[in-house]
Amino acid sequence: MGEARPLRIIHCFRSPIGGIFRHVRDLAEAQARAGHQVGIVCDSSTGGAYEDQLFDDLKPHLALGLVRLPIRRSIGPSDISAFWASFKEIKSLQPDVLHGHGAKGGVLARLIGSLLRVNRYRVARLYSPHGGSLHYDSRRLSGRAIFFLERLQEYLTDALVFVCDYERQVYTAKIGKPRVRAERIYNGINDREFEKIFARPDAVDFLFIGMLRDLKGPDVFIDAFARTERAVGRPLSAMIVGDGPDRDRYDHMMVSLGLGRRIDLLAAMRSRDAFQFARFVVVPSRAEAMPYIVLEAAAADKPVIASRVGGIPEILGADNIGLVPAGDPAALAAAMVAALGEPGWTDRARPDPVALRTNFSVTTMADQMTALYRSCLGTLRRPEA
Structure with a gap:
């Protein structure tokens, strides 16, 4: 069997600050070094000079580019324009994998991936909560609403990826036992x-x-x-x-x-x-x-x-x-x-x-993640000619 072809991978998340940004940077760099083509879609309204420098360091590894659009933390009418702009950008990049990180990133990756699938496009849709919506209180109406939406989005998800066992346990307790494939892949850091x-x-x-x-x-x-x-x-x-x-x-x-x-x-x-x-x-x-x-x-x-x-x-x-x-x-x-x-x-x-x-090695993290991507893609039917 010949060597597996490189993948076209796009990571979607909201704020380029903190742990999610660090996770995506490490994953994108490791995947690029492994020969895959990687891109990022994220918010343009957060971050400062420090984050701009981190993006400058990462850009040589982003063959599919960096797309920054206004994506607000809270849900609002502006989400419609952000979604449409993201859809046009992502569609033009023809990804094999859309990986959403955090609540807003998960919505973008899964909804856009599902629209592409309706158009007979073969793309895997993955979601990593990274805490995110899981921090909401299930005793509050706002929390129950968020968890209901998370549950609905499972129908648009090929795999959930938890960064630790605790995150999986919280998801199960607050949202329910995953009805789709769910894997635990620890965050990793460089040697x-x-x-x-x-x-x-x-x-x-x-x-x-x-x-x-x-x-x-x-x-x-x-x-x-x-x-x-x-x-x-x-x-x-x-x-x-x-x-x-x-x-x-x-x-x-x-x-x-x-x-x-x-x-x-x-x-x-x-x-x-x-x-x-x-x-x-x-x-x-x-x-x-x-x-x-x-x-x-x-x-x-x-x-x-x-x-x-x-x-x-x-x-x-x-x-x-x-x-x-x-x-x-x-x-x-x-x-x-x-x-x-x-x-x-x-x-x-x-x-x-x-x-x-x-x-907690970044190599282990990236290898396990890419293997999951390929497994998800392997379960999808290729579109008919």
């Missing part, structure tokens, strides 16, 4: 990221890095930092790195607590650049799927203190001493105090490096 990063001599004690919104818990971090200072009885230092809609509110919170001089607030930067400026990485999220920041920190051998949410225990180990309840600044502060003062804490908090590298 070069499995290199230890040492803290500089002038490093701060604690680092928060991520999107500045309540879901990620910057407010919990600030509160816990103040409690930690009181518990140890001396001034400490910290750094918050990131951008987001609530940046000014967190800045005001630090000032009101008298922490403005001891917590630096910096714009988004590459995580490995930020790691050198701190001794410990803190991830106080209220909800997560499979956060890259935890993978990156663990691979860089940075001690991690994190909320016990999402797939984080699958990375660090279910019994890791660095895990704390989400949204609990007192528990987070207790772990931060222990990290500073308990002999051997760092060694006991370190995950198994062999398991980490085996389970």
Whole structure:
């Protein structure tokens, strides 16, 4: 049998910020290096200079190009024009695979893929939630409506891809047992990221890095930092790195607590650049799927203190001493105090490096994903001549 032909793959997602963007960049680059033709469709209204530089780095790997259109977070009339513009762009690229990431990306990939299928076009439609709509509360009407729409879209889906076992469990609990093919494929990082990063001599004690919104818990971090200072009885230092809609509110919170001089607030930067400026990485999220920041920190051998949410225990180990309840600044502060003062804490908090590298390699992720694409395509009937 001859070698399988390269695939034409388009990744659709909304916001080029945070974990989804990192996931798509890694996947697109790995697939391009494997000989596939890859393109991206995403929002044009989010992101800044940092994200523009990331796109510039990625463009040489995007044979099918980069299409950026206004795609709002909330559902509204503008979605119609965004959908139509996306449809025309994607149709012209003649993809074999449409892979939607996050709720809006999933809608674009599956609806557009289904329209192409109506026109007897052979295209596989895949969806990775990446948390997204799964963060909604099933006790609220808005949450139940979102979950109903997710369930309906299964009829337009060839495969669901979960980034961790936890995400699959939440999907089953909130939406229902998948009625289509569903696979768990862990996020992966590059080999070069499995290199230890040492803290500089002038490093701060604690680092928060991520999107500045309540879901990620910057407010919990600030509160816990103040409690930690009181518990140890001396001034400490910290750094918050990131951008987001609530940046000014967190800045005001630090000032009101008298922490403005001891917590630096910096714009988004590459995580490995930020790691050198701190001794410990803190991830106080209220909800997560499979956060890259935890993978990156663990691979860089940075001690991690994190909320016990999402797939984080699958990375660090279910019994890791660095895990704390989400949204609990007192528990987070207790772990931060222990990290500073308990002999051997760092060694006991370190995950198994062999398991980490085996389970969370970008090569493994890309190989498993491409195999799933080909399997989905193999189940489709070719259009008649």
